[in-house]
Every structure is written in structure tokens, then in C-alpha cells.
Amino acid sequence: MSKAILLALLAVSAAAAAATPREMIDTYAAEAVRQSPGFQPSARRGAEFYAKRFAVSDKMPACAACHTDSPAQPGRHAVTGKAIKPLAPRAEAARFTDPAKTEKWFRRNCTEVLGRECSAAEKADFIQFLAEGR
């Protein structure tokens, strides 16, 4: 009996930490709607964002600098040369399933590549593009 309760608790806590890319898109989209009513996540805008050359950082001018032109392909760190697993959840199932990790890397990479933090709308579009591809 107590074992069953423990298992149930574990399942609940695991569910609280984990998420699906869909849920994360919804969360960011809900935040974006508050800033601009009528916002809908767009894979097309996400793709444009992914392909854009921000040219803020010489080593990392765009997402593709590390993640290649196709986010379903394995990437390569532009500075260390280390392999990076594909960014797209359709190629790498663990992507965008941990909200805290996703937030951390948005903060780091946006600050470095764009020179500013990304908006909720940009994040929603970005994951939408990575989840469904184009």
C-alpha cells in the first residue's frame, strides 16, 4: 500500500518537472498573448528566426553557427568543436521536455547570439518550428 503511494508520488513529481514541447509552446504562447493579444505560434516565423543572422557575436552570428542549417541534424560547438545533439525534438526526443533547462539555455544563447533575451513570442515560434519542422 505504502509502496503504491510512493510510486504515485514519484509519478506526480516526475510529471511536474517534465513537459512536452507542445506544453512549452502553449506556456510561452499564453505569455505572448498577454503582451500582444491574438498571438498564434508560427513555425514560419520560427524558421525565419532560426535562419536569421543576428551578427552580434563573431563566433556565433546565428543559431546555425552551432546547430547547423537543419536543426534535425547533429550540431557542432563553434568554439570547442564538441558535438551537439540535434535541437529538434523530432530528432532528439529529450529536447524541450525540461522547462528549467529550456529557460536556462534560451537565456544564455539569446543573450549571446541576439545580444538580448528572447521574447515569449519568439520562444513559442522557435519551439513550434523545431517541433514540426518545415
Next chain:
Amino acid sequence: MKKILVWDLPVRLGHWLMVGGFILAWATGDSEKWRLVHVFAGSTVMAVAAYRLLWGIVGSRYARFAEFVRGPRQAVAYLKSLLQARPPHYAGHNPAAGWAIVMLLGLALASGASGWLAYQEMGGEWLEELHEFLTGLMLAVVGVHLLGVLVGSLAHRENLVWAMVTGRKQGRPEEAIAGQRFVAALMLLAWSAIGAWWLAR
């Protein structure tokens, strides 16, 4: 009381290498562009800390753990004497400083090891979280250490930062150490350079 040599060259050089490495590693921690610099800086801190462990056994008098690692009761007694503005003067480290040194060395090694393992992708995301936690803890101890240096400097009217540059503090002539230990300092430089290079590969 006159100025006598208490900190040998490996102690001072190691101290400032760790300071530089820690600042550089902290400043570059969140950046991918500076990732190699971060790893090299952190590796330097780790290599110096490892050398310091050995130097704490075979080094000159005030570098040895046996000389300055004291129980918590003595550390508390020293802190109380500071509050009463009557702290006893130590030629080497006071008992509270001894604790700061042990904690900083331990955290430097633990933080470095967790960061290195994360960089080598030998664990999951939790290693990065652990690395960030340990580094934050180390920064907190650095803060306490700096406060201690300030209070100690004022209490004893002695510039302890400058003492870590020149190696000289107030003391009786017979308490002085014999020499700078130049060879061991060169070995520290070589060890740190090779160690940091090897770790950061």
C-alpha cells in the same frame, strides 16, 4: 615585532593564480563564446588547489595544514576575540582563516571536478547544476574570506592583502621562514600550465 617572511613564493603565486582563475572563470561561465577560456581558467584553479594540498604537507612552516588547521572551537574563540577587539596575533593564518582556506580548497576541487565532468559530458544536466551550486557556494566563502581579511587587517593594523604579495607580516625574527622556495614555485607554474592544458583539452 618586525616584518618577517611568512608566506613562501608557492603560497603567494598559488593564491593569486587562484584569484585570477576564479574571476576569469566566473566572468565567462555563462558564455559559449568564452567556453574554452572558462574551462582553462577553472582548470588552472583546480590544478593550483591540487598542488596546494601537497604543499600543505611538504611546504614551508606556515603553508602546512598542521600549522593552521584548528578545531571549530578555536576558530570560534578567535572570532569572539575579534568582536572583543582583542584578537591574538598569529604570524601565519589565524584559526578562522584556516577554515576559510580548507573550504576554498575543497570547493575549488569539487567545483572544478564537477565542471570538468560536465564539460566531458560524463553526466547529465545535474552535473551542471551541481557545478553552478558549488561555484556559488565558493563565491560566498570568497566573500567571507575577503571580509575576514578586511577585519583582520584593521584589527591588527596590518595590510594582509599586501602581505600576500610580499609574503611579509609582523612577527618575531625567529618565527620567519628561511626562504622563498623558488624551485617549488617554478614547479607550481609548470604543474599548473600542464595540468590546466591537460584538463582543458
